[in-house]
Amino acid sequence: MKPSMLAKLDQLANRLVELDELLMHPDATANMDSYRKMTREHAELGPLVALYHSYQKAGGDIVAAQEMLADPDMKDFAQEEIEAAKVAMTQLERELQTMLLPKDVNDERNIFLEIRAGTGGDESALFAGDLLRMYTRFAERNRWQVELVSASDSDLGGYREVIVRLVGHGAYSKLKFESGGHRVQRVPATETQGRIHTSACTVAVMPEADEVEDVNINPADLRIDTYRASGAGGQHINKTDSAVRITHLPSGIVVECQDDRSQHKNKAQAMKVLATRIKDVQLREQQSKEAATRKSLIGSGDRSERIRTYNFPQGRMTDHRINLTLYKLDFIMDGDLTELTNALAAEHQAELLAALGD
Numbered sequence: 001m002k003p004s005m006l007a008k009l010d011q012l013a014n015r016l017v018e019l020d021e022l023l024m025h026p027d028a029t030a031n032m033d034s035y036r037k038m039t040r041e042h043a044e045l046g047p048l049v050a051l052y053h054s055y056q057k058a059g060g061d062i063v064a065a066q067e068m069l070a071d072p073d074m075k076d077f078a079q080e081e082i083e084a085a086k087v088a089m090t091q092l093e094r095e096l097q098t099m100l101l102p103k104d105v106n107d108e109r110n111i112f113l114e115i116r117a118g119t120g121g122d123e124s125a126l127f128a129g130d131l132l133r134m135y136t137r138f139a140e141r142n143r144w145q146v147e148l149v150s151a152s153d154s155d156l157g158g159y160r161e162v163i164v165r166l167v168g169h170g171a172y173s174k175l176k177f178e179s180g181g182h183r184v185q186r187v188p189a190t191e192t193q194g195r196i197h198t199s200a201c202t203v204a205v206m207p208e209a210d211e212v213e214d215v216n217i218n219p220a221d222l223r224i225d226t227y228r229a230s231g232a233g234g235q236h237i238n239k240t241d242s243a244v245r246i247t248h249l250p251s252g253i254v255v256e257c258q259d260d261r262s263q264h265k266n267k268a269q270a271m272k273v274l275a276t277r278i279k280d281v282q283l284r285e286q287q288s289k290e291a292a293t294r295k296s297l298i299g300s301g302d303r304s305e306r307i308r309t310y311n312f313p314q315g316r317m318t319d320h321r322i323n324l325t326l327y328k329l330d331f332i333m334d335g336d337l338t339e340l341t342n343a344l345a346a347e348h349q350a351e352l353l354a355a356l357g358d
Contacts, residue, residue: 001055001093008100009052016045048099055092061085101352106207106283107173112149112276113205116161118181120199123188125154127310128201130333131182132162135175137335144168149269150257156190163273165208172207177321177344179205180305186312196313200306208272209279217275223247226263246270253277322347 019042022028029035065081068074115131117124139146145167152160166175183200191197209215225245243258244266255277257270309318310329317332317340318325324343326332332340 001096005097005100009048009096012045013049013052016042016049019045048096051092051096051099055089055096058085058088058092062089097353098349101349104173104176106176108170109172109207110165110167111171111175111205111207112163112165112273113175113178114161114163114203115159116202116204117154117159118200118202120184120197122154122156122158122190123184123197124199124201125158125160126156126188127158127182127184127199128160128162129158130184131201131203132159132164134333134335134337135166135178136164138175138337139166139168139171139335141335141338142168142171142174144171149273165272172205173345174341175205176207177341177348178203178307180307183306183309184312185309204280206276206280207283209275215275215278217248217271217278221249223249224267242266244270246274248274248278251278251281319344 019038023035023038023042028038062082062085065078065085068078068081071078113135115128115135117128120127136146147165147167149163149165151162154160181200181202183198185196185198187194188197223246225247227243227245242261242263243256244263245254245256246267247254253274255270255274257266257273307319307321309320310333311318312329314327315329316325316327317329319340322343324340326339328336
């Protein structure tokens with residue numbers, strides 16, 4: 001293990017001892033905010049330091065066994081002990097490296113999921129509806145809450161654009177690699193000759209921002225318009241100016257929300273989406289720089305990149321970034337995304353580990 005990593009682990013082990021002393025102090029709970037932060041840090045450091053102690057013990061076992069090599073009666077036993085300890089140290093080192101990887105501060109956040117129809121006309125809009133159902137079913141499997149923020153229906157069904165908010169533990173960590181171009185190949189319901197058509201949608205997954213803490217939005221930079229909502233919702237929602245459109249003048253970002261009957265609630269929701277989009281622009285710039293360094297687009301958030309193809313005639317899904325093909329399209333479209341999301345997360349982790357070793 002590199003000396004720099006050992007020094008970091010020693011530092012963290014000392015910090016855990018310090019936290020033990022602080023939490024045992026009689027005045028530890030005098031400031032509950034500070035106490036909660038310390039207990040959270042203690043909980044995070046505990047497993048890492050325990051693993052490090054196991055690594056140190058394995059190293060000590062090697063030293064002790066080497067001292068027995070000079071004894072002819074103990075030589076074979078000592079050699080076995082050394083080999084076993086070396087194997088253990090190698091495995092423990094991998095686990096320690098993984099635990100030391102920088103945490104994504106957004107992983108535990110809720111997300112806003114945007115799906116937009118692209119090339120392919122009505123078929124693209126229908127596919128946008130299929131993608132929404134896929135992500136909704138995945139959310140249900142994870143027991144997340146799904147909230148419709150806004151939707152622009154197409155004439156033949158599906159959506160030209162739809163935005164939902166997914167509320168649940170680790171939502172961003174599981175879906176953060178879904179941003180990009182999604183291509184579908186299938187025979188549309190409107191196709192009389194049985195020809196396979198190709199159409200596409202773009203997906204954007206954005207960690208929910210706290211507009212107060214995360215993004216500094218100057219009210220003078222906003223233009224807020226109200227108008228009558230369209231679509232389902234009964235007489236009341238269609239007869240009052242409850243829908244809200246917010247334009248962020250410096251960036252040109254436009255957000256609309258008309259899902260609720262209350263103009264106040266629609267405005268609050270639209271502000272959340274606006275803050276999230278502004279933060280997302282900053283995040284994508286950062287991810288693109290990191291991806292350029294790693295020469296990979298898994299975590300770049302590049303919406304123009306075609307990341308996946310759904311081929312219905314062959315029943316397969318292919319993720320082009322990691323060359324993964326799964327022949328279980330029916331299950332995937334029904335929200336069975338765990339194998340896919342785990343594979344993407346594992347590849348991203350492997351990239352980070354490789355960068356750590358450079």
